[in-house]
Amino acid sequence: MSLAPPDSNGIEGRRYGAWVALRADATAKRVSCVCACGAVRQVAIDALESGMSRSCGCTPLSRAEVDATRREIAQRRRLEDWRPQR
Numbered sequence: 001m002s003l004a005p006p007d008s009n010g011i012e013g014r015r016y017g018a019w020v021a022l023r024a025d026a027t028a029k030r031v032s033c034v035c036a037c038g039a040v041r042q043v044a045i046d047a048l049e050s051g052m053s054r055s056c057g058c059t060p061l062s063r064a065e066v067d068a069t070r071r072e073i074a075q076r077r078r079l080e081d082w083r084p085q086r
C-alpha cells in the first residue's frame with residue numbers, strides 16, 4: 001500500500017470500465033492497466049479519468065456506459081474528499 005508514490009493518487013486497484021489500474025509510472029501520467037480480457041497496456045491516466053479509455057478495445061462501450069462511468073468516478077472523488085488524506 002505504501003509502495004505507491006504519493007502523486008499517483010492511489011490509482012492502483014481502481015476500475016475504469018473494463019480496465020483495472022495496476023501501477024502508475026514514475027510520472028503518474030500513465031498507468032499499467034489490465035483489461036477484463038487479460039490484456040495489459042500502459043494507459044494515460046487522463047484517458048481513464050475522462051472516460052476516453054474504457055478497455056483495450058475488446059469491449060466497445062455505449063455512450064450511456066461511458067457517462068455512467070464518469071458519474072461513478074465523479075462520485076468516488078467526492079467520497080474521497082470526505083476522507084482525511086493521511
Ligand SMILES: [Zn+2]
Pocket residue numbers: 018035036037038039055056057058059
Ligand atoms: Zn480487453
